[in-house]
Amino acid sequence: MSKVKISEAVRFMVDCLKAAGAAAKAAEQQADLLIQADRLGHPSHGLNRLEFYVNDILSGACTPNNQPTVLKESPSTAWVDANNVLGATASHFAMDIAIKKAKETGVGWVTVKGSNHNGMAGYWAKKAADRGCIGMAFTNTSPLLVPTRGKQSALGTNPISVVANASENETFYLDMATTAVAVGKIEMQQRKGEPLPRGWAQGPDGKETTDADLAFKTQCLMPLGGGEQTSGYKGYGLSGVVDLLCGIASGANYGHHIRSWSHSGSGGPANLGQCFIAVDIDCFAPGFGDRLTESMQHWRKIEPSDPSLPVLAPGDKEKKKAKETDECGTVSFVQQQIKSCASLAERLKVKPMEVLQD
């Protein structure tokens, strides 16, 4: 692993996105979205994705300097056309509306069509949480989830995120794919040469497989819950709910109509659907933050079955990782990542990312 100063990683991402053609603000917003994923310990959604966004811009699949527009509005809702801007631009636009409406009416509920991959869903829910709301964010994604009993994928990993700030500096932070795991976890088992646990993925015959290579090749993820006997149809249903709120409500692409996201940026606009919800906590019972904190602290104090593995509250892993990152001021990347950033710098003629010497 090689260390890079946070500010330098951000500088590099902004430079690359600008070199590809994005205006400064769009590039900065997208780079902040990515660095936060690295900061919170979700590198799959961080710098690792930069080249995808760059290639989308260069190929014309994404047009970063368009402006999102509101197509329809009511006191508590908005229907937005992202006009194919970067995911961060679209999501800030939409969540800003949701927060504003939440402050006016109690709830803001915004659906977006014509959008692009918007990174870590929790980033968007957290934005509303930091304005005193319960924040929720959803996006549909390319098909990878196989409906229970089936042999082919038809829905995405379609994440659900719900974030709320509590008292004593606590934050309830849930950001989860509706598949049992994301593809990245299968890749990790491949690298380690270890079999998959049951309930993660299917082979081409539609049966559960523990063969990591076969699973990676097949790209058929099982929904949260795994097989039918362990209620995988619930994860399938939740993925369907996310698509209902995102693609189906907004008139974006949905389910099996969403193209796969290629590294090369081929395939034209993604036209993803997204949904952003903000609910003003002050509309309900006073003491929300105290009760939420008391809950989270209670969960952590539950006796663990293995004393070396304490019970966590949703978001504890991310909070710990963010604290570590902030203390050292650097993020770490695998060699392959550093190399591909060097190539990207050369291709885009931007200043290479400076890697700290050990």
Next chain:
Amino acid sequence: MSKVKISEAVRFMVDCLKAAGAAAKAAEQQADLLIQADRLGHPSHGLNRLEFYVNDILSGACTPNNQPTVLKESPSTAWVDANNVLGATASHFAMDIAIKKAKETGVGWVTVKGSNHNGMAGYWAKKAADRGCIGMAFTNTSPLLVPTRGKQSALGTNPISVVANASENETFYLDMATTAVAVGKIEMQQRKGEPLPRGWAQGPDGKETTDADLAFKTQCLMPLGGGEQTSGYKGYGLSGVVDLLCGIASGANYGHHIRSWSHSGSGGPANLGQCFIAVDIDCFAPGFGDRLTESMQHWRKIEPSDPSLPVLAPGDKEKKKAKETDECGTVSFVQQQIKSCASLAERLKVKPMEVLQD
């Protein structure tokens, strides 16, 4: 199994609730909630629960003839005190407000404290769906779910329900506990003398158990997703979200503070928290129903891994069962259920439920 005419089962439930002290309307609304569960194939939430509600009324744990009140209101939200009425009374009151606000502002979001068990969550989401909304309903429940890594329960089976009507008479209907399974499924394995699948329940040592008797005795359910390796922390997080929306937002009891629901009605008021959401579909892209139907029909056409088990869309099982029930006009109950209804009739001095001869 013994058959009972639907109308007779309803008559019996209404008579019992009235004999216990509920006014006619409250009794009728509660009975309709229960019969719909039997009609849709979820008998655990049907007539099976009648005696719990009756005992809650007789013991004073539930006061069915109070009136719910709105404690705070904004254009799109309401905070309601159910004042300890029956779950059906509270839920109609709250969802009616949510639907009205959805028609006025696009969204209605109502949290309720001081409520009682409100049956099948899908009943409430469906109420909003039948008024042209995306309907959502949540309730917290007595602790049964063990947070990942822990040895004790701290959250309920906390159901999530999302329902939306589509074109061609299709309905997307999701109603799911956030545990892998409900306790009723463990009882069924006990009766069949079969072991549990992995990922359902834990023994007193906090380890997964396949021993149905031990699991029933321990009453420690695993969250949707099972153990940590298969992402059970996601089901735990979702259960936490439900409590956040219900108990924590409304100021009702929450999490580990909720008492268990005893058959005898002892333990005083439950003070459950609930959340009802309605979103007007017309606020977003035209064609919602067509896209939803196209999705559901696509899922059903996916090639199944076992040709005898076709892929289902969320709600297909319930739809099939409801059709069968409506065609025969009867609901079927196990002998034990028929017997306990006879005892209840005697205790309450109401006309016994008439069972059809085979």
